[in-house]
Amino acid sequence: MLNVLEYLEKSAEKFPDKTAYADKQRQVTYKELLLYSQTIATNLLNKIDNINNRPIAILAEHNVNTLIAFFGVLQSGNFYVPLDSKMPKKRLQAILKQLDTPIILYSDNDEQLANELKEIAPIANINELLTGQINIDVISFSRSKVLDIDPIYMIFTSGSTGTPKGIVISHRNVIDFIEWMSKECEFTNNDIMGNQAPFYFDLSVKDIYLTLKCGATCYILDKKLFMFPALLVKELNKLEVTSLVWATSAFHLVANSKIFEKESIKTLKKVILGGEALRAKQLNMWQKAMPDVKYTNLYGPTEVTVDCTFYHIDKPFADDEIIPIGTACKNKEVFLLDADLKPVEKGQTGEICVRGIGLAHGYFKDSEKTNNAFIQDPRNPYYPQKIYRTGDLAYQNEQGLFVFMSRKDGQIKHMGYRIELGELEHALNALEKIESAITFLDEKNDKIICYYQGDLSPDDINKQLKDYLPKYMLPNILFKLDNMPYNANGKINRVKLKEDYYAK
Amino acid sequence: MNELLNLLKENCPGVDFENSNSLVDDEILESLDIVTIVSAIMDEYNVEISVEDLIPENFNSVSAMYDLITRLKG
Numbered sequence: 001m002l003n004v005l006e007y008l009e010k011s012a013e014k015f016p017d018k019t020a021y022a023d024k025q026r027q028v029t030y031k032e033l034l035l036y037s038q039t040i041a042t043n044l045l046n047k048i049d050n051i052n053n054r055p056i057a058i059l060a061e062h063n064v065n066t067l068i069a070f071f072g073v074l075q076s077g078n079f080y081v082p083l084d085s086k087m088p089k090k091r092l093q094a095i096l097k098q099l100d101t102p103i104i105l106y107s108d109n110d111e112q113l114a115n116e117l118k119e120i121a122p123i124a125n126i127n128e129l130l131t132g133q134i135n136i137d138v139i140s141f142s143r144s145k146v147l148d149i150d151p152i153y154m155i156f157t158s159g160s161t162g163t164p165k166g167i168v169i170s171h172r173n174v175i176d177f178i179e180w181m182s183k184e185c186e187f188t189n190n191d192i193m194g195n196q197a198p199f200y201f202d203l204s205v206k207d208i209y210l211t212l213k214c215g216a217t218c219y220i221l222d223k224k225l226f227m228f229p230a231l232l233v234k235e236l237n238k239l240e241v242t243s244l245v246w247a248t249s250a251f252h253l254v255a256n257s258k259i260f261e262k263e264s265i266k267t268l269k270k271v272i273l274g275g276e277a278l279r280a281k282q283l284n285m286w287q288k289a290m291p292d293v294k295y296t297n298l299y300g301p302t303e304v305t306v307d308c309t310f311y312h313i314d315k316p317f318a319d320d321e322i323i324p325i326g327t328a329c330k331n332k333e334v335f336l337l338d339a340d341l342k343p344v345e346k347g348q349t350g351e352i353c354v355r356g357i358g359l360a361h362g363y364f365k366d367s368e369k370t371n372n373a374f375i376q377d378p379r380n381p382y383y384p385q386k387i388y389r390t391g392d393l394a395y396q397n398e399q400g401l402f403v404f405m406s407r408k409d410g411q412i413k414h415m416g417y418r419i420e421l422g423e424l425e426h427a428l429n430a431l432e433k434i435e436s437a438i439t440f441l442d443e444k445n446d447k448i449i450c451y452y453q454g455d456l457s458p459d460d461i462n463k464q465l466k467d468y469l470p471k472y473m474l475p476n477i478l479f480k481l482d483n484m485p486y487n488a489n490g491k492i493n494r495v496k497l498k499e500d501y502y503a504k
Numbered sequence: 505m506n507e508l509l510n511l512l513k514e515n516c517p518g519v520d521f522e523n524s525n526s527l528v529d530d531e532i533l534e535s536l537d538i539v540t541i542v543s544a545i546m547d548e549y550n551v552e553i554s555v556e557d558l559i560p561e562n563f564n565s566v567s568a569m570y571d572l573i574t575r576l577k578g
Binding site for chain 2: 086223224226227228229230231250253256257258259262415446458459461462463465466471472474475476478
């Protein structure tokens with residue numbers, strides 16, 4: 001198997017008339033999905049002069065059309081770059097310029113935004129690419145040039161220096177991961193998934209490709225449902241959902257609403273979480289209402305292709321206990337190195353490092369960052385072999401399970417999003433009336449705290465920041481100071497500010 | 505009502521509460537905002553917002569939230 005489209009072809013043969021993906025407006029069967037993707041590819045290749053292995057930007061909405069466009073791009077022998085259409089225009093423009101995409105694909109509701117992006121690259125409405133003749137010869141020729149090491153998608157994440165970085169993932173990366181996960185978590189064509197993760201976020205790769213490989217059905221859940229848990233649970237029961245592969249933050253949010261004191265999801269069999277540290281308190285609320293469901297905790301940065309460790313919850317945890325991230329996924333080695341890149345003693349804390357075919361190629365147009373994070377395996381001086389340094393610190397407990405500790409740097413997880421505080425501080429300090437600003441995460445309450453000095457109100461700051469940063473990156477609580485505290489070597493005294501904050 | 509608006513602005517800085525009657529439907533508010541607003545209202549007004557009250561209609565505008573509080577207090 002060399003290309004993820006083989007999953008689509010196999011399922012279209014076995015389950016032609018079964019619903020593959022559905023949103024609240026439309027649904028698409030496997031046969032339709034195959035035909036639509038070939039139609040898009042034919043139209044697309046015509047528009048972009050039959051080029052291959054180039055990034056195709058897609059303004060990714062939470063709908064079926066976006067997924068059809070993903071597969072259309074793959075059929076054309078190119079790779080897709082899903083972008084959050086809600087991100088600030090300046091950030092979107094910066095990414096698109098860096099990308100040098102031959103075309104931008106969009107859904108109906110992004111018509112206005114797409115028109116504003118026209119000067120950067122040609123645009124095309126996905127709906128308009130869905131009609132016309134399929135030219136199998138042109139598609140086959142284009143696809144024959146794609147190897148399994150060629151990209152399938154690229155995902156942008158926050159970058160510490162102020163520019164988002166694009167992580168390039170190949171067909172082989174995804175196949176390696178999906179083959180493992182479908183077996184380990186026992187997915188079949190009888191599964192009904194309830195998709196929560198946005199498609200510009202690599203968590204959704206699990207929903208998309210587990211569905212496709214197994215011939216399952218995936219319901220794309222309306223984002224709004226996650227604000228209103230009673231409606232969400234009602235909808236999940238109506239859809240008879242069996243599997244939830246969600247961001248941990250969404251899992252916590254639903255538990256905190258206390259909905260499970262009264263309700264449960266009756267058809268649910270498995271819940272698989274990832275994206276940030278899983279908390280036992282919220283897990284216990286789910287388990288109490290749904291004790292027969294199998295819960296699994298996954299861990300991994302986008303650079304290792306979705307996840308690299310897993311832990312099936314196999315014992316009770318007290319509310320304040322830490323839940324391990326578990327052991328390595330098949331065909332990945334996960335190990336801990338100290339600051340000198342030497343393996344740590346058993347039980348000692350070290351940086352999580354990963355080896356395997358699942359490692360991304362690196363960052364788009366950024367060999368410096370790539371070379372810093374993807375390095376020669378220091379344990380192997382004999383031949384070239386790369387490992388990825390995650391920047392996450394962990395230790396191995398007595399059962400041999402990895403336990404996540406913290407980040408080495410200023411990267412945080414907030415509401416399921418990966419954020420570099422460096423990027424936020426860069427944007428804050430660039431505001432005209434701000435003299436200085438620092439930020440940190442209040443982990444317990446999942447809030448980004450900002451201390452600043454300057455002639456702006458918190459409300460004004462966030463209104464201005466919205467031009468540069470996505471909403472999830474904005475500080476939640478801002479404190480204005482007359483004078484920033486400095487330490488002896490002239491740096492802002494972050495430790496003191498944190499102490500002040502927690503003393504409140 | 506002004507008091508409520510100030511409370512909302514203080515807790516969700518940067519959100520434009522004044523110019524929309526469809527804060528939820530237009531995706532001006534996100535899930536974290538709702539969580540923040542619910543706990544701020546419960547603390548400030550000493551009311552209990554239950555999961556049944558968590559529906560879009562109660563959060564689409566400042567006046568809808570005001571009505572919810574009034575109802576819960578009554």
